[in-house]
Amino acid sequence: MKKKNHPIFENIEITAAAAEGKAIARVETRVIFIGNAIPGDVADIQITKKQKKFFEGRAIKFHKYSEKRTLPKCLHFGVCGGCKWQHMEYTWQLHYKQQQVFDSLTRIAKVEFPAINPIIGSKEIFNYRNRLDFSFSNKKWLTNEEIEGGEEFTDRNALGFHIPGTFDKVLDISECHLQGEISEKIRSFVREFARANNYVFFDIKVQAGFLRTLTIRTSSTGEIMVILQFFKDQADAREELMNAIAENFPQITSLIYFINPKGNDTFHDLKVNVVKGRDYIFESMENLRFKIGPKSFYQTNSTQAYELYKVTREFANLNGTENVYDLYTGTGTIALFVSKYAKKVIGIEMIAAAIEDAKENAKLNKIDNAEFFAADMKDIFNDAFIANHGQPDVIITDPPRVGMHEDVVRCMARSGASKIIYVSCNPASQARDLAILDEKYKIVKVQPVDMFPQTHHVENVVL
Structure with a gap:
């Protein structure tokens, strides 16, 4: 030492x-x-x-060096922070994700559980994401190599990802292997066009500039949505950029922009402005079609989302007579996916816009046995709600990373449901909630699913 x-x-x-x-x-x-x-x-x-x-x-x-290592594919590995396990062989990534689930159930939940099913790996370990969000910044992050090279950087504009632990520094991305070739081409074109025309990249510290964010969404149906956020509306520059994107990428299905002068990048409360095409793209899963708007949530790995939902449906094992509650339903994808196997499905979600998407998707797919409610889960999911809408036979819950409010967990335990299927993107918070449910329920199945290759994140389904 x-x-x-x-x-x-x-x-x-x-x-x-x-x-x-x-x-x-x-x-x-x-x-x-x-x-x-x-x-x-x-x-x-x-x-x-x-x-x-x-x-x-x-x-x-x-x-x-460990025998578990592999050569990282991306030149930004180690700086970007997005793919922390890209230097680990994929089989070992799966091994440690499965271990993470075991450790959480053992050390946090401290409950009895059966042997964990082998994790369902992803067939595609690169270019699997259907959405990426890039930030414009006039505070480009300089790598150690760039600093040590002694070159003077007069152009500090960047389009890429925020450096972990900083809010105002962005790594200028020249390649990313998470979404696919079209994403690479669109991002590179937008950055070079912006630089050539001297557009002002955003300064998050002083809240000034023109270009704020770029979002690219792709779907399993082959459709593409491109979203630009501008901090302020400079009509001539905005039209010049949007028209150039439309002209150079005719395959874009939906070209949209927001004017966002707020202190954060969220745009759920802002007006959608359509430059080209429609204000949504389609995703498909089995015989279902889902409208995905610029404000809609959809699992970012479409292929693995299907695997995840199949596990959920298998665990529910519905026979058509059940009253199913889908908590944290989002845009209703799981609820609609299981609806034809249930008597009735009730979906609850806090975000009102997501519930409107869910209702729209139910109509689109001619599903008439699904109801959706928008409210904070801890305020709506209670004994009175269950009395009004019927005792659930099956509860499916897919909360955010923080897990569920304790009141929600305890109401679930009192509900009388014969089955609870808990889908989670955070085994630690899931384990905490399972410890409470253990007072009334016992774990009978555990199935991890890898939604995010090259990262440490893992999805887990528990029955």
Whole structure:
């Protein structure tokens, strides 16, 4: 060990993977979380932060590289922060995601559960996303190589992703392997056209500029939606850019913009302006079609969303007589996916615009046994609501990463439902909620699904 303030531990073996894409090493009784290594590496670790129960650190010299490693595909790996496991073989990514589910159920839920089904991996481990959001910034992030090169950068404009831990610095992306070739071409064209015409990239600190964000959505039906956000409306420049995009990419189905002078990038409360085509694209799943607007939520991996929903439907094992509640229904995709196997489906979601999408998609697919309600879950899902709309036979819940409010969990436990299917993108918060449900229910099936290859994130379904 060296250095008192930032000690270095030499020849330390990385032994396991942890949450948030970090790895674990142990020195005597101390746990160290490391962001730039994987299990099997042997390295010198410099401590960057000391907590009471653990340290945080980074590998500064590798003595041995893990056999679990692979060569990262993206040149931005290690800086971007988006694909933290891209240097790990995919089979090992799946291994540690499955382990994450096991650890959460064991250490957090502390309940009995059966053997976990093998994780369902993704056939496509690159170019699987149907949506990417890019930010414009006049504060381009300079990499260590660029700083050490001594070049003076007069153009600090960037279009890409925010650097983790910073709110005003954006990495200028020259390639991304998450969405596909059309996304690459559109992003590159917009950036170069903006630079050539001296458009002002956004300054988030002082809230000034013209270009704010670029969103590209693609669908399994082959349709494309492109969304620009402008901080202020400079009509001539806006029309020039939007017309250039439309002319150079005639395959775009929906070309949209927002004028957003707010302090954040959300546009759910803003007017949709259509330049070309319609204000939605279509997604399809089995015999269903879903309208996806610029404000609509849809699982960002269409292929794996289908696998996830099939697991949910299989766990529900409906026979056509059941009253099904779908909590946190979003745009109603799961509710509509199981509707033809149920007597009635009730979907609840806080975001009113999402519920309007759900109702629209029910009409589009001629589904008449689904009802949708917009309200905060903890305020609407209670004993009175159940009394008015009928006792659920099956409850499907797919909450956000934070999990469910305790009142919702306890109401669910009182509901009398014969089955609860809990879909989660965060095994830790899911495990916390399952500990409460364990008072009335027992886990009989567990199925992890990998929705996000190259990352540490994992989806998990529990019956």
